[in-house]
Amino acid sequence: MDRLRTWIAAAALMLPAAAIGAEYRLYVDGLACPFCAYGIEKQLGKLDGVEDVHVEVGNGLVRVVTRGDRELRETDVREAVERAGFTLDRFDPVKAGS
Amino acid sequence: MKRRAGNVAAGFALLVVASAVAAAPITFNTALPVGEGEFIGRHQVIVRERTVPGGEVHVRALGNALGYGVSGRLAVFGVLPVIDRELEAGDATRHAHGFGDLTLFGRYTAWRRDERGRTLRLAPFAGVTAPTGADDESDALGRLPRPIQTGSGVWSGFGGVVITRQTLDWQADAQIAYRASGTDEGYQAGDELRFDASLQYRVWPRSLARADAFGYAVLETGWAREGRDTVGGASTATGGVRVTVSPGVQWVGRRWVIEGIVQIPVVQNLRSTAAEDDYIASAGVRYSF
Numbered sequence: 001m002d003r004l005r006t007w008i009a010a011a012a013l014m015l016p017a018a019a020i021g022a023e024y025r026l027y028v029d030g031l032a033c034p035f036c037a038y039g040i041e042k043q044l045g046k047l048d049g050v051e052d053v054h055v056e057v058g059n060g061l062v063r064v065v066t067r068g069d070r071e072l073r074e075t076d077v078r079e080a081v082e083r084a085g086f087t088l089d090r091f092d093p094v095k096a097g098s
Numbered sequence: 099m100k101r102r103a104g105n106v107a108a109g110f111a112l113l114v115v116a117s118a119v120a121a122a123p124i125t126f127n128t129a130l131p132v133g134e135g136e137f138i139g140r141h142q143v144i145v146r147e148r149t150v151p152g153g154e155v156h157v158r159a160l161g162n163a164l165g166y167g168v169s170g171r172l173a174v175f176g177v178l179p180v181i182d183r184e185l186e187a188g189d190a191t192r193h194a195h196g197f198g199d200l201t202l203f204g205r206y207t208a209w210r211r212d213e214r215g216r217t218l219r220l221a222p223f224a225g226v227t228a229p230t231g232a233d234d235e236s237d238a239l240g241r242l243p244r245p246i247q248t249g250s251g252v253w254s255g256f257g258g259v260v261i262t263r264q265t266l267d268w269q270a271d272a273q274i275a276y277r278a279s280g281t282d283e284g285y286q287a288g289d290e291l292r293f294d295a296s297l298q299y300r301v302w303p304r305s306l307a308r309a310d311a312f313g314y315a316v317l318e319t320g321w322a323r324e325g326r327d328t329v330g331g332a333s334t335a336t337g338g339v340r341v342t343v344s345p346g347v348q349w350v351g352r353r354w355v356i357e358g359i360v361q362i363p364v365v366q367n368l369r370s371t372a373a374e375d376d377y378i379a380s381a382g383v384r385y386s387f
Contacts, residue, residue, distance in 0.1 A: 029214055033269075034310055042135075057309060058215075086170075
């Protein structure tokens with residue numbers, strides 16, 4: 001029974017770790033109103049492995065978080081931003097996935 | 099009584115065709131993008147009061163537009179209004195109600211320069227208006243005059259170019275467009291050349307930190323030169339020059355835009371039987387899905 005409890009506790013500790021993915025900061029040019037931000041969120045959200053997208057319109061910053069060990073390629077992100085009708089200026093990986 | 103039916107319909111098309119995204123003009127187009135695979139819906143309630151020789155025309159319409167982003171640069175739009183028109187002339191009141199003409203058009207962002215928090219774009223557009231609305235409705239007095247019919251009865255084509263400068267604080271748009279109409283039963287609506295300009299200035303919030311919605315004060319102006327309608331090859335005393343000034347407001351969120359505007363005629367240098375606008379008011383919503 002103790003061994004079972006140990007396994008359950010270990011599994012519980014591992015679950016959050018597995019959910020933490022890579023994080024990116026994107027700087028997007030041409031973004032100047034909230035309605036435009038939705039288009040960016042929608043296109044980036046379609047990329048495989050993307051968990052969360054948050055746009056700060058005021059400074060053109062887009063934060064993207066992926067699931068697990070999924071990582072994004074700059075070319076895919078650039079194309080997604082282009083599909084939304086905007087221009088990717090910078091692609092900065094902040095944290096690698098685990 | 100074949101006064102400017104085509105341009106009456108065209109007027110609605112221009113109101114509804116209008117802007118598709120963002121803090122855009124309310125009464126005409128914008129060069130801002132519709133993302134690839136993204137849909138834009140738009141609905142506007144329109145009230146238009148007109149004076150014709152010997153009477154008044156009351157127009158109530160619901161403009162419905164759907165846009166789709168084929169790519170980040172190319173978007174296609176369809177516009178179908180539902181129109182209610184009433185003519186009061188002396189003791190007689192005549193009335194028509196139904197779908198108006200269907201407008202389809204495409205817009206391509208041919209050039210753009212994006213910078214942090216601002217963009218400059220140029221987009222040509224072109225389309226057609228199909229005579230899907232009824233133009234042969236009648237009542238006890240006979241066939242309704244063209245200005246009362248919900249459809250123009252004629253095909254028309256239009257094209258133009260729109261330039262947009264958008265920053266975090268303000269947006270300016272300018273558009274030039276030309277519309278030419280076909281013929282129906284010997285009737286041809288006069289061609290129309292128009293120029294529109296719009297300025298939207300952010301009045302709320304003052305700070306952009308974590309702003310999820312913007313409020314804009316809007317000021318627009320429109321200049322239109324309408325050619326004479328012809329009937330059986332003969333010119334009629336229709337057409338002329340119209341200039342409007344239009345104050346409005348917009349609330350722009352991430353997925354919704356709520357807006358309202360009043361178009362006030364300041365110049366109507368029209369021929370003798372052309373309909374004069376008293377005002378055009380519209381309020382509506384846009385949404386992305």
